[in-house]
Amino acid sequence: MAQSLDRLKESPSQTAGPYVHIGLTPNFCGIGGVYPSDLGSTMVNDQTKGERIDLRIRVLDGTGTPLKDALIEIWQADSNGLYNSPAELRCAADPNFQGWGRQPTDMETGVCLFQTIKPGRVPFRDGRLMAPHITLWIVARGINIGLHTRLYFSDEEEANAEDPILARIEHRVRVPTLIAERQGDTYVFDVHLQGEKETVFFDS
Amino acid sequence: MPELGSNRMPETGAFFQRDRRWHPPALTPNYKTSVLRSPQKALLAFDNTASELTGPVFGHAMLGELDNDLIHNFARPGERALGERIIVYGRVLDERGKGVPGALLEFWQANSGGRYRHKKDGYLAPLDPNFGGCGRTITGEDGGYAFRTVKPGPYPWPNGPNDWRPSHIHFSIFGHAFAQRLITQMYFEGDPLIWKCPIVRGIRDKAAIETLIAALDMQATIPMDARAYKFDVVLRGRRSSLFENRPEGN
Numbered sequence: 001m002a003q004s005l006d007r008l009k010e011s012p013s014q015t016a017g018p019y020v021h022i023g024l025t026p027n028f029c030g031i032g033g034v035y036p037s038d039l040g041s042t043m044v045n046d047q048t049k050g051e052r053i054d055l056r057i058r059v060l061d062g063t064g065t066p067l068k069d070a071l072i073e074i075w076q077a078d079s080n081g082l083y084n085s086p087a088e089l090r091c092a093a094d095p096n097f098q099g100w101g102r103q104p105t106d107m108e109t110g111v112c113l114f115q116t117i118k119p120g121r122v123p124f125r126d127g128r129l130m131a132p133h134i135t136l137w138i139v140a141r142g143i144n145i146g147l148h149t150r151l152y153f154s155d156e157e158e159a160n161a162e163d164p165i166l167a168r169i170e171h172r173v174r175v176p177t178l179i180a181e182r183q184g185d186t187y188v189f190d191v192h193l194q195g196e197k198e199t200v201f202f203d204s
Numbered sequence: 205m206p207e208l209g210s211n212r213m214p215e216t217g218a219f220f221q222r223d224r225r226w227h228p229p230a231l232t233p234n235y236k237t238s239v240l241r242s243p244q245k246a247l248l249a250f251d252n253t254a255s256e257l258t259g260p261v262f263g264h265a266m267l268g269e270l271d272n273d274l275i276h277n278f279a280r281p282g283e284r285a286l287g288e289r290i291i292v293y294g295r296v297l298d299e300r301g302k303g304v305p306g307a308l309l310e311f312w313q314a315n316s317g318g319r320y321r322h323k324k325d326g327y328l329a330p331l332d333p334n335f336g337g338c339g340r341t342i343t344g345e346d347g348g349y350a351f352r353t354v355k356p357g358p359y360p361w362p363n364g365p366n367d368w369r370p371s372h373i374h375f376s377i378f379g380h381a382f383a384q385r386l387i388t389q390m391y392f393e394g395d396p397l398i399w400k401c402p403i404v405r406g407i408r409d410k411a412a413i414e415t416l417i418a419a420l421d422m423q424a425t426i427p428m429d430a431r432a433y434k435f436d437v438v439l440r441g442r443r444s445s446l447f448e449n450r451p452e453g454n
Contacts, residue, residue: 006301007299007300007301007441008297008298008299008300008301008438008441009223009226009299009412009415009438010222010223010226010227010299010386010438010439010440011386011388011415011416011437011438011439012226012227012228012388012407012412012413012415012416013227013228013386013387013388014228014374014387014388014389014403014404014407014416015235015238015387015389015403016374016376016387017374018322018324018325019312019320019322019324019325019374020312020374020387021322022312022320022321022322022336022337022338023310023311023312023337023338023374023376024310024312024376026336026338029321029322029323030321030323031278031321031336031337031338033278034268034270034271034277034278034336034338035268035271035338035340036268039262039266039310061240061241062239062240062241063240067241069324073385075255075258075259075260075382077254077255083254083255083258084260084261085258085259085260085261085381086214086261086380087214087215087216087254087257087258087259087380087381088254088258089214089216098260099260100259100260122253122254122255123254124253125251125253130253130255133255135255135256135382137382137385139387140241141237141241142235142237142238142239142240142241142242143230143238143241143242144227144228144229144230144232144235144238144242144406145224145227145228145230146385146386146387147243150255165248165250165253168248168250169248174245193240193241193242193243194240194241194242194243194244198243198244198245199243200245200248201243201245201247201248202247202248202249202250203221203222203224203247203248203249203250204249204250204251204252204253204256204383
């Protein structure tokens, strides 16, 4: 026997279930007066630097039906490509932009809306720049472990073409599953959980 | 960098690979909703980039006085939630066994009769006018946390004709990086429903399931008031950044 590595195991994930709103967006589901507002519901203020954009996201199951009980969190850099995080060692990010947002999908339409800014480019591990992107984390009833993916932008063709993560996708036909379509100031993004258009999900 | 000690250098090493055999797989057919909501293609694996190594910070300043007290945080003045009074306490650790300070924990649960305050829940058991079902706290310097609540009841759910969820509390945890993001459920020692539940049994390893069962701790009770359950949560650990590859010049 060799020595023990003395490591613990990560706690196993369990589904967020159908009542995730009670814990994470209580005001949205009618539980008022406990918290002043739902955490992550507002991402920008008047002072936030950068181009205002809206994200219109849906999550579709294997039949193409939008989930009406999902919850999405996003995490992104500021307009200069800096994260508002202690682990960001390059320099301080925009103090008026936390970079984190949380929204439930609408209980009738399944649409999830974020009002944010377009992120700048963030360096990859080797110093090359990644294309502007937003990290997504999706939970819902029936999802046993939170799904991690990214949203890239349709009007960043050049940057997308040299993005080191997009470049790792072996089946090029799947790259568009990560690219949101610009319609005015809104980017429209459908996440497909299954099927021919299944979104590329990450293990990172 | 609110709330964190000013002389603590943030860690920036990449996280240990997630052991996906330890977690439930996406597709667990006995939990029927997973059938159409489980990705079927292989995940794209890559070492963490800045987008996964960073994460938002939540300061203690955002917490209200009753945020970690579900017995009182929704109750009418002078009243309290109905049910078995308990304290849930523990630590948030990483896989290296280090406490994770400043972690935001959010919890939600059914009331003592097994009913959620949610329009999608039509179970016969009544709502408790003094119980909302949500709470939150932020871990201290050693990763410790505690909150007060009532023990949630088990309840039937329309998966099989006679499936019951064991008593459980949902936990959402933010560590120091988005790569550590985790949602899980805490179960209660001795509950026979744990081993019958299709959601629990999506986890294949019995030892993994046991890490989600809180232990009754009669040494941490408040006599004549509340029993205590201990529940530690483990988030992904990270590599030392001492020998990380870096571009020349850095």
